[in-house]
Amino acid sequence: MLADLRRPERTFTIRQLCNEFKATPRALRFYEDKGLLTPAREGLNRVYSHKDRVRLQLILRGKRVGLSLSEIRELLDLYDENDDGAAQMARSLKKFRERATALEQQREDIDGALIELRDACARLEKRLAEIRPDLLPRAADYDQVLRARLDGHQDAALGK
Amino acid sequence: MLADLRRPERTFTIRQLCNEFKATPRALRFYEDKGLLTPAREGLNRVYSHKDRVRLQLILRGKRVGLSLSEIRELLDLYDENDDGAAQMARSLKKFRERATALEQQREDIDGALIELRDACARLEKRLAEIRPDLLPRAADYDQVLRARLDGHQDAALGK
DNA sequence: GGATAAGTTGACGTTTACGTAAACGTTGAC
DNA sequence: GTCAACGTTTACGTAAACGTCAACTTATCC
Numbered sequence: 001m002l003a004d005l006r007r008p009e010r011t012f013t014i015r016q017l018c019n020e021f022k023a024t025p026r027a028l029r030f031y032e033d034k035g036l037l038t039p040a041r042e043g044l045n046r047v048y049s050h051k052d053r054v055r056l057q058l059i060l061r062g063k064r065v066g067l068s069l070s071e072i073r074e075l076l077d078l079y080d081e082n083d084d085g086a087a088q089m090a091r092s093l094k095k096f097r098e099r100a101t102a103l104e105q106q107r108e109d110i111d112g113a114l115i116e117l118r119d120a121c122a123r124l125e126k127r128l129a130e131i132r133p134d135l136l137p138r139a140a141d142y143d144q145v146l147r148a149r150l151d152g153h154q155d156a157a158l159g160k
Numbered sequence: 161m162l163a164d165l166r167r168p169e170r171t172f173t174i175r176q177l178c179n180e181f182k183a184t185p186r187a188l189r190f191y192e193d194k195g196l197l198t199p200a201r202e203g204l205n206r207v208y209s210h211k212d213r214v215r216l217q218l219i220l221r222g223k224r225v226g227l228s229l230s231e232i233r234e235l236l237d238l239y240d241e242n243d244d245g246a247a248q249m250a251r252s253l254k255k256f257r258e259r260a261t262a263l264e265q266q267r268e269d270i271d272g273a274l275i276e277l278r279d280a281c282a283r284l285e286k287r288l289a290e291i292r293p294d295l296l297p298r299a300a301d302y303d304q305v306l307r308a309r310l311d312g313h314q315d316a317a318l319g320k
Numbered sequence: 321g322g323a324t325a326a327g328t329t330g331a332c333g334t335t336t337a338c339g340t341a342a343a344c345g346t347t348g349a350c
Numbered sequence: 351g352t353c354a355a356c357g358t359t360t361a362c363g364t365a366a367a368c369g370t371c372a373a374c375t376t377a378t379c380c
Contacts (some may be wrong), residue, residue, distance in 0.1 A: 065273040089288055090292070093297055
């Protein structure tokens, strides 16, 4: 009768949530500071409910798509005011669409930068081929970069 | 005989370069602090040579492709040591290639975020269409975003 | 009765690329 | 003579999202 970890009354410690979502205690406390989470207390210790867990999921999802914590907070607040349930959905939708167009813009900027880069690379390669072909960094060097990229940090673009 | 602004002896004031490249004096002085520029002095005033101008161009180009100032500095230092002329080109090339793959990674991250976003949007749109179709934000709202994006800030992605 | 583990609350440190005064000097126009 | 326009230095402020101590309490294991 103490079993069934899925029942809604189940609570979580800070570390349980951290392990589940690969976050740090510091981060969760930080989100709390910022008003994104408000777990209950048991003495001093934080006690996270299912609702808190859901909010954390939303927070992390928001981060993945590049929303700032304050933007995420606004959205979460909407869900709390539940001033209808539909009005907040409409505003969330709007926010998401804005973020989408912003990301599209970022992609274009990146594409522009890539064009400049490839252009510069092409020039350098050409000159080097003429002068010192032996110095041309080739596939071998590249593998190192790719391998380095495979472990550790896949946090390049958005919230690190 | 005082004419011909193109002759290499020509020098520039800080503001001339700022106007030409849409930078601020503060920025140029900052680059100097960081060792990216070392203009001559005429009394207190900075006097930029053609070489300085080229360096500034390289700095800004580096920024556009997302290099940090310290990375840019490394590259510029290479050109100064001119320990051959070819070796530095090889290293620049390597750096550029690394940056290119990093940018490609960023693009993938953005694409991933866009997928999540579009998914969330689709859900919201569906639910809203069922419940309160009148609240669906549509093309009209979108125009505002686009118009807002057209003036002022095209600084979304990289160095702002 | 420690040692260990996990929790807590401050509070300062980090990073990047400048912005923003403050306070002052120089030059040219009127 | 004085006001504007441009230049200078020094130095603190900013934003985001935590990391990293420090110093302490509480619970548990042996």
